[in-house]
Amino acid sequence: MANSSNGKxxxxxxxxxxxxxxHKATMVAKDxxxxxxxxxxxxxxxxxxxAGFRALTDFIDELANKTVNASGEINQRAMSVSRLASETARLxxxxxxxxxxxxxxxEAAYQQTLAPVIRKTDNAYRDVQNDYxxxxxxxxxxxxxxARELRTATVLAAMSRVEASASGKDFEDSLNVxxxxxxxxxxxxxxxxxxxQRLFTNVRHATIH
Known part of the structure; x- marks a missing residue:
């Protein structure tokens, strides 16, 4: 395992x-x-x-909004864990x-007074580590x-192509695009x-344990 400084x-x-x-995923989702x-x-x-294609646009829009919202929430959690990583390393x-x-x-007279402080700090470290x-x-x-939500986009795209073919030749090409x-x-x-996913999975095994 990496030492605490490297882990942090x-x-x-x-x-x-x-x-x-x-952020890149969010920009694409907005597109x-x-x-x-x-x-x-x-x-x-x-x-x-x-008409069928028009109905699918609602699902496409919903998927985009879910991606934007989920990305924001995950980023906030990542920043919170970043703070926990710092606190865990410090403790x-x-x-x-x-x-x-x-x-x-x-052999010092005050040696026994260190034990309670060490136990308290060690318990705090373990609590923060578990939270991390x-x-x-x-x-x-x-x-x-x-990732599971995004798999539906492939299905939506396939369904959109089918519906595009039913729209008539004047619009089929544009809808296929x-x-x-x-x-x-x-x-x-x-x-x-x-x-x-890969970055978080790797860091989970390589950080401050």
């Missing part, structure tokens, strides 16, 4: 990297939302033949220093949930989420 640094780096990945609005307008122009270092001081002062572990697990679970844009955007978001 590793987590801060990962938190920044994940924030960057989720999807705009695409859904454009698709809705085009489907209205296409009339009855694009671990404090316990180590106190233990060394106790060993050096084993729980938050990391929750972060990974949140990312897993977002929109369907392809949704599929490509979803792939980009999934890539950013997968990178975030």
């Amino acid at each position: 640094t590793s987590y801060f780096v990962v938190a920044a990297e994940v924030a960057a990945e989720l 999807i939302s705009l695409t859904a609005s454009n698709a809705r307008a085009l489907a209205l122009r296409a009339g009855h033949g694009a 671990k270092d404090a316990v180590a220093r106190m233990n060394k001081a106790q060993v050096r002062a084993h 572990d729980r938050q990391i697990f929750k972060l990974i679970a949140d990312l897993d949930e977002l 929109i369907a392809n844009n949704v599929a490509q955007a979803a792939e980009k978001i999934q890539a950013h989420v997968k990178t975030s």
Whole structure:
């Protein structure tokens, strides 16, 4: 395992990297939302033949909003865990220093007074460490949930292509472009989420234990 200093640094780096990945995912999701609005307008122009496509735009918009909201929540949790990582490292270092001081002062009259302080600090360290572990697990679970939500985008894109073909040749090509844009955007978001999952999974095994 990495030492506490390296562990703390590793987590801060990962938190920044994940924030960057989720920011990119959010930007793509906002583009999807705009695409859904454009698709809705085009489907209205296409009339009855694009009624099915028009209904799908609501699901596309909902998926985009979920991605934006989930990314924001995950980022906030990541910052909270970053603070926990710092506190855990600080307490671990404090316990180590106190233990060394106790060993050096084993014959000193005040040596026994160190034990309660060490126990209190060690308990605080373990509490924060457990909280850190729980938050990391929750972060990974949140990312897993977002990844599952994004899988529906592939289905939506496929359904959109089917509905585009029923809209009539005047609008089919334009609606197919929109369907392809949704599929490509979803792939980009999934890539950013997968990178975030990998980073958090790795840091969970490499930080301050």
